[in-house]
Amino acid sequence: MLENLRQTVISVVSNVFETMFFLTLELQEEGGAEGMSSLTSSSTFFRGEIGFHGRQSGRLRLYLPSELAKAMATNFLGLEEGTATESQTQDMVSELCNVVCGNLLSQLDRKTVWDLSLPRTLPISSSEIKKEDEGSGIMLSFNTEGDEVRVNIQIE
Amino acid sequence: MACLRQGGQGGGGGENMPYNVLIVDDSQTMRKVIRKSVTISGFDLGDCWEAGDGQEALKLLSLHGVDLILADLNMPVMNGLEMVRELQKKEEYCHIPVVLITTEGSEKRLEEAYAIGIKGYIQKPFHPETLRDVLSRIMEGTHA
Numbered sequence: 001m002l003e004n005l006r007q008t009v010i011s012v013v014s015n016v017f018e019t020m021f022f023l024t025l026e027l028q029e030e031g032g033a034e035g036m037s038s039l040t041s042s043s044t045f046f047r048g049e050i051g052f053h054g055r056q057s058g059r060l061r062l063y064l065p066s067e068l069a070k071a072m073a074t075n076f077l078g079l080e081e082g083t084a085t086e087s088q089t090q091d092m093v094s095e096l097c098n099v100v101c102g103n104l105l106s107q108l109d110r111k112t113v114w115d116l117s118l119p120r121t122l123p124i125s126s127s128e129i130k131k132e133d134e135g136s137g138i139m140l141s142f143n144t145e146g147d148e149v150r151v152n153i154q155i156e
Numbered sequence: 157m158a159c160l161r162q163g164g165q166g167g168g169g170g171e172n173m174p175y176n177v178l179i180v181d182d183s184q185t186m187r188k189v190i191r192k193s194v195t196i197s198g199f200d201l202g203d204c205w206e207a208g209d210g211q212e213a214l215k216l217l218s219l220h221g222v223d224l225i226l227a228d229l230n231m232p233v234m235n236g237l238e239m240v241r242e243l244q245k246k247e248e249y250c251h252i253p254v255v256l257i258t259t260e261g262s263e264k265r266l267e268e269a270y271a272i273g274i275k276g277y278i279q280k281p282f283h284p285e286t287l288r289d290v291l292s293r294i295m296e297g298t299h300a
Contacts, residue, residue, distance in 0.1 A: 019281040077188055091185040098183075098230065099280045102259020106279075113262045116230050118182070 005108065005153070006138055012104045013142065013151055020099065021072050025142040025149065045069075046090060047124040047132075048097035051117035052105060058137075058155035059117075060101045062093065063129060068147040069093055086123075094119035100151070174202030175295060176220065180213040180227040180239065181206075181257070186280075190226055190257060190287075197288035210239025217249055224295065229258040229269075237269060244273050253294050257282070 010027055017023045046069045048062040064072070066089075073084035073092040084092075097119040105114040129150075137154035177194065181187045187206045194201050205220055207213035211234040213225065225243075229236035236256055243249040253275040260266070261279055269277070275297075276290045 016281055019283070073185070077185060078192060088185060091183055095183045095186050099259050102230075102261065102280070106259075106261025110261055110263050113264050114260075116259075118230070118232055 006140070008107050009104060009138065009140055009151060009153065012107060013100055013140070013149075016096070016100050016103060017144065017149075020096070021075055023072070023144045025144050028141040028143050028148070043126055045124050045126065045129060046093045046121050047129075048093040048119055048121040050094075050097040050101045050119040052101055052114055053117075054105065054112045054114035055109060056155050058153060060097060060104070061132075061150075061152040061154075062097050062100065063124070063150040063152070064093060065147050066123070068144070068149070072096075090121040093121040097121070174200045175223040176203045176205075177201060178205045178207065178213060178216060178220075178222045178225045180208075180210065180225060180231070180236070182208050182228065182231040184208075186228070193282070193284045193287050194226075194291070197284040197291075199288050199291050210234030210236065210242065213239055214242060214249075217243075217252075222252055224291065225252055225254045226257050227254055229256055229260045229265075237265075237272065240269070240272050240274055255290060255294060257287075 014025045017025050044066040046064050046066060048064075049059060051057070051059045069092070070082070070084050070089050073079075073089040074081060076092055077084060077088060098116065101116060105112075132152070137152055140151045142149045142151070179187045179190050181190065191204055191206070194204070202223075203220065205216050205222070207216050209231045210227070213227070214234075216222075227236045227239060234242070236258065240254050243252065243254065250273070254273065255276040255278060256269055256274050257278045257280060259280045266277055275294045278286060278290055
């Protein structure tokens with residue numbers, strides 16, 4: 001069950017990043033308590049979160065370094081380099097959570113009606129991520145263009 | 157109540173008139189991306205309005221002639237399905253084609269959406285060509 005979920009997450013996240021942002025993701029070894037400092041020099045991040053409820057309940061979180069998230073929002077919206085605002089960046093991360101979670105659930109089980117919560121995104125520091133790392137669930141870490149993107153799924 | 161009219165209320169599509177489109181999504185980012193995708197897809201876009209939820213969309217419909225609605229499903233205040241149900245109750249709006257652009261992929265929910273009157277469905281993320289193909293098929297159908 002968990003291995004199937006893990007493989008589906010890898011496939012969905014990679015496909016969504018490729019389609020929405022033309023970014024290729026490379027899977028890193030599973031995230032651990034050392035936090036998000038191995039691949040990125042960024043000290044601030046955005047954490048997007050969305051809850052789901054259906055045959056099972058849980059939540060999905062995405063962690064993106066601030067600069068990467070801003071560059072992705074700039075690219076997604078077709079703006080001049082570096083001009084995406086914090087609000088636009090947070091909105092993009094929330095939408096990304098929505099797209100990843102919706103696609104993940106429909107790939108895992110199209111027969112179930114899944115209800116998604118409204119996604120929300122907050123700035124977060126690397127030390128706060130370290131604390132959150134201590135929770136259970138699946139944590140996957142991807143490398144893209146020298147930055148690290150993390151996906152965490154908790155199932156109740 | 158069965159909707160007996162066909163086509164939108166903006167008059168688009170006839171005699172080379174572009175289609176007026178209403179985009180309904182709670183994400184401002186997604187509204188902008190959908191608008192951009194419709195433009196670059198080659199679809200004949202006229203005026204384009206944006207609403208953050210179903211209720212806002214209903215207000216805009218009372219002000220503008222709209223030929224096509226592109227709507228998300230998961231929105232605050234009034235979600236996409238609730239909006240379609242409201243549209244179907246009103247003779248002046250029930251004929252406007254609604255296409256869902258959503259992450260939703262549940263078979264039951266899509267069956268429900270088609271049953272209450274949506275004309276098409278596009279799953280996010282999407283390519284502009286997919287958008288053009290679906291919109292062209294639906295809008296050709298409204299003038300058949």
